[in-house]
Amino acid sequence: MTLVLAAHGTQDPAGAVVVEEIADAVRRRLPGVPVEVAYVDVRSPSLTEVLSRVSGSAVVVPAFLAAGYHVRVDVPEQILLSGAESVTVTPALGPDDLVLDAVYDRLVAAGWERGAGVVLAAAGSSDSRAIADVHRAARRLSVLTGGLVQVGFITSAQPSVPEAVASAGPRVAIASWLLAPGLFHQRLADMGADLVSEPIGAHPRLVDLVVRRALSAGIVDLSTMLVAQ
Template sequence: MTLVLAAHGTRDPAGALVVEDIAAAVRQRLAVDVEVAYVDVRSPSLADVLRSVDSAVVVPLFLAAGYHVRVDVPSQVLASGCSSVVVTPALGPALLMLDAVYARLVGAGWEHGNAVVLAAAGSSDARAVADVHRAARRLSLLTGSDVQVGFITSAQPSVPAAVAACSAGPVAIASWLLAPGLFHQRLADMGADLVSEPIGGHPRVVDLIVRRAQDAGIVDLSTMLVGQ
């Protein structure tokens, strides 16, 4: 069985490198084949990768369960004709993901007491927007203060509006983006005093993917590589 990491896709080569780095880290942790696929923009498509394997577990590398997770992923699974596919939940607002965001925030210079805006790509899907708000509430527990939500596109409030609504003092943007690209570049001009790096291949992200694989039955502790 093959573990397929299904990402959105970006024209920014740095974004693709992040996905490949995550896949490489997962390969080091698990004794299974790991492939990368994309649901948009880049190739290979998820459908093409699934056509090349006999059975697969697909982990959607998305931070919210929006259109790509609810429509694109299942439609490409169906189009592939692969007879044995399990699709796990997306990464979403899992606690491990918020651990990674918090680490990026601290690494960017954020200090306790400074305001935080969680900046997400945005979606017209109310369920995806709810996932972002759930992530903000969980990040609030780590920062010890309220975390505002701002969207780069497709939803309100915008990131600049969320930053402007913060009380006096330094304001930090916590990037709720997996990989670098146009959206992350835009955060630099949205009025905050600092912006954290995208989540990227943080070890907690790898931990979550491994957990998704275990929950899907692709691997158990007996098949994990020695020393991990």
């Protein structure tokens, strides 16, 4: 069985490097499991291309922080086009608590201190369910920071990140709700905050979640793993 990490894709080479870093970390955690990277937009190979050359069954883990259009439409369409007959799709990665732990770590590493305002900056979506996922993530991050976390969107939804920053107080940090570097993260530097955290990237907690998703989908026989350990 093959694990396919399905990411959005970006024209920024640094973004592709991060996705490969996540895949490499998962390979180390799941020795013997083939791990492939696919993209549903912008970059290749596409999910259709990867699945069409996979031998046997596959587990697709959508590396998205909300279950928006790409997860609900593009992923199943590309699976269908591949002709693959045995594919299991796990839930998207966000807004799982493990991802929020990673976001909090990145925020602290950027220099945020308690008492400063926080804006969770997300890419945005026209899908109301994806927007709801971002707001759920902000509520979870509020628990970790001990204060109300505002939501701001880079595109396609309101409020915008600058609007959220303006309402969050005199000292504001942007917590990046982005998986990898790219144009969206670059734009955050000019949106009025005192500091911006790094994208989540190959944070150990995110890798933990990918592995958990794969194991829950039956990527390996858990009893075999326990014996091996």
